[in-house]
Structure formats: structure tokens, C-alpha cells
Amino acid sequence: MNLLEIAKRMPKIELHIHLEGSIQPGTLIKLARRNQIRLPAEDETSLTEIYRFSNFNKFLQTYLLITSCLRSQDDYQLIAYEYGCECARQNIRYAEVTFTIKTNMSITGLSWQEILKGLNAGREQAHKDFGVWWQWIFDIVRNVPDTQETVLNIALAAREMGVCALGLGGSEDGFPPELFIDTFNHAKEMHLHRVPHAGEIAGPQSVWSALKLLDAERIGHGVRSIEDPELIEYLRINSIPLEICPTSNICLKVYPDYAHHPLRKLWDAGVFLTINSDDPPMFNTNLSNEYKVLVNEFGFSQSELEQISLNAIQASFLSQGEKQKLVQEFKDEFVELSKSEW
Numbered sequence: 001m002n003l004l005e006i007a008k009r010m011p012k013i014e015l016h017i018h019l020e021g022s023i024q025p026g027t028l029i030k031l032a033r034r035n036q037i038r039l040p041a042e043d044e045t046s047l048t049e050i051y052r053f054s055n056f057n058k059f060l061q062t063y064l065l066i067t068s069c070l071r072s073q074d075d076y077q078l079i080a081y082e083y084g085c086e087c088a089r090q091n092i093r094y095a096e097v098t099f100t101i102k103t104n105m106s107i108t109g110l111s112w113q114e115i116l117k118g119l120n121a122g123r124e125q126a127h128k129d130f131g132v133w134w135q136w137i138f139d140i141v142r143n144v145p146d147t148q149e150t151v152l153n154i155a156l157a158a159r160e161m162g163v164c165a166l167g168l169g170g171s172e173d174g175f176p177p178e179l180f181i182d183t184f185n186h187a188k189e190m191h192l193h194r195v196p197h198a199g200e201i202a203g204p205q206s207v208w209s210a211l212k213l214l215d216a217e218r219i220g221h222g223v224r225s226i227e228d229p230e231l232i233e234y235l236r237i238n239s240i241p242l243e244i245c246p247t248s249n250i251c252l253k254v255y256p257d258y259a260h261h262p263l264r265k266l267w268d269a270g271v272f273l274t275i276n277s278d279d280p281p282m283f284n285t286n287l288s289n290e291y292k293v294l295v296n297e298f299g300f301s302q303s304e305l306e307q308i309s310l311n312a313i314q315a316s317f318l319s320q321g322e323k324q325k326l327v328q329e330f331k332d333e334f335v336e337l338s339k340s341e342w
Helices: 003-009 025-035 044-051 056-067 073-090 101-108 112-130 145-157 177-189 204-212 223-227 229-237 246-251 263-268 287-298 302-315 320-339
Strands: 012-018 092-099 133-141 163-169 193-198 219-221 242-244 273-275
Touching: 003 287, 003 302, 003 320, 012 273, 012 287, 012 302, 025 044, 025 073, 044 056, 056 101, 073 092, 073 112, 073 133, 092 163, 092 320, 101 112, 101 133, 101 145, 112 133, 133 145, 145 163, 145 177, 163 177, 163 219, 177 193, 177 204, 193 204, 193 219, 204 219, 204 223, 204 229, 219 223, 223 229, 223 242, 223 263, 242 263, 246 287, 263 273, 263 287, 273 287, 273 302, 287 302, 302 320
Parallel strands: 012 092, 092 133, 133 163, 163 193, 219 242, 242 273
Antiparallel strands: none
16 A cells, blocks of 8 residues: 555544634535525535635634624534534544634523534434444634633633633734633643644744643644744753644645644644644645645655654544554554555
């Protein structure tokens, strides 16, 4: 079996994906028609044109348009279940999925309990049908910092319903980690995991602040850490995972192409990396494709692909017992894949 086929078929974990950004174009059209929302295009081929972003703000506008097509519990059940279908198709066994709860509450007028009931109905059906499973990360939109306390309180109240962490997304420009210190301190006091985005649009200082001020356990993106050798050494020594999303970074013009992307340099420097798809249909990718990118663009070997997959298990918020079980399952499957002829 060749390396690209192994990359496609190997078991995987995903830690950085936004549920709203995972909605496939055909489903988005269905939701828009159901809820009488006008889209810029009515067919899948034309709709992909809105996914070509000239800058990060244009991306955020498109993301909000997609979110506006969600209006009911049934809609949330549908997108969660379809995400589970994608996991099964790509052999993604477990994920930690970001969802912007407060924005959805504002658009729909639904309570967080109603929305989460729909999401979990889809999640549980996917688990029953395919055996895949995931937990939720509820994120604060940094552009609207006055919502942060509300999001934290919801995340804390929803822990028994599958919420494992507090995230921080949106535009880094003008909304630094300093604005969210009290909220993340409270999350830590309440033993809620913390996974802010940092070092994507903003530079290394954003990562330093997320680590030092927000006590981040993982960093969403973090690619621009490469600009600060001291930060690279800190990340390496402390084994702080970065959630790298290569194709997203290219599409959002963080880097002009894969040749300029620092993934290989970060890996060779010993930084703890995981690979993720971020908002897959918006960037014409998925997690299996990102693994193929590791091979085609960054020269990863089979053993390096396997280590990337195992890294995601270790960086997850599963219990140690769950991690150990998955590590053994994955290693057994890696051996079987190596033996396969295709």
C-alpha cells in the first residue's frame, strides 16, 4: 500500500474543527431553503465561489452567513450527524469540535439547552451508527468580548452534556488575550480545559499571552510561533500542543503557499504538533487530505504520520485510560495497514 493510501485510511483524531464550518455546500443549500435564507448562489458549484477569501474578515463574514442558515433543533441535529458521517468516512475515531454557542443563540432565539439537545441528538445517532465520538468546545468570539462570561457559564453548566473546554476564536487583530484573563482564570479554577486560538493572524506575542495570561493547554493554530526562537524552545520544553491547520493557513493568506508554511520547521524543531482541517469545506479539504498534504508538501514518512496521529490522542482531553486504549488500537491498526496490499 502506498503512503498516500495509508494517509487516507489510517485512524485519526481531530482537535481543531468548527462544526458550523464543517457544513457541506449541499447541506447549506438545504438549510437555507428550509429556513428561507437567501444565499449568494443556489447550486453547489457556484456556492463554492463564496469560499474564496481575500482576507480574514471576509472569511468571518462568510462563516456568519453559514451560521445564519441554522434555525432549529432539527438543523443542529442534522449538521452534527453529518459531521459524524464524515468522521466515519475518514476513519476519524474521536474529535473535539468547536461550536460558537452564543452566536447561534443570538441568531435563532433558542436557549443553549435547546441547541445542545439538537447537537447531541445528532452526535448520539452518529455514535450509534458509526462508533465515532466527540466532545464539544464552546468558544468565545473575541470580537464581542462582552459575551465571554455568558459563554463560560454555559460551558460550565454543559459539562455533563459533552462540553470539555472553553475556546477563543474570531479576529486576533484588536482583541488580544489580555481582554479575557478573568474568564480564563475562572475556567481554570473550575477545572475546565482552555484552548484559545493564537498566533494565526497575530504574531508570537499572541501565543505568549495565551500561554502566560490564559494558561492555554493547547494553542489553536500557533504557526507564527516560528518567528520567535525563544517561544519555539518554550513550546518544545513544555510539550505544548499546536493545532496546525495547513490548508486553512494558505486559504486565509497567513502564508502564500505550502512551501512558505513553517510546519516542517516546527516539526523538526521538536514542537508538539497535531494536524487538523479547521473548516474543511470552506477550504476544500478534510483531515484525510491534510494527512496527504503532510506527505506531498512536507515529505512526511509513514512513521511521522503515525506519530502525528498519536500526538492528537495525547493532546486530547480524554482520560489517561481512554488515551492508552486508543494508542494501542491505533498502533495495532498501523501494523495491519503496513501489512496490507492495495
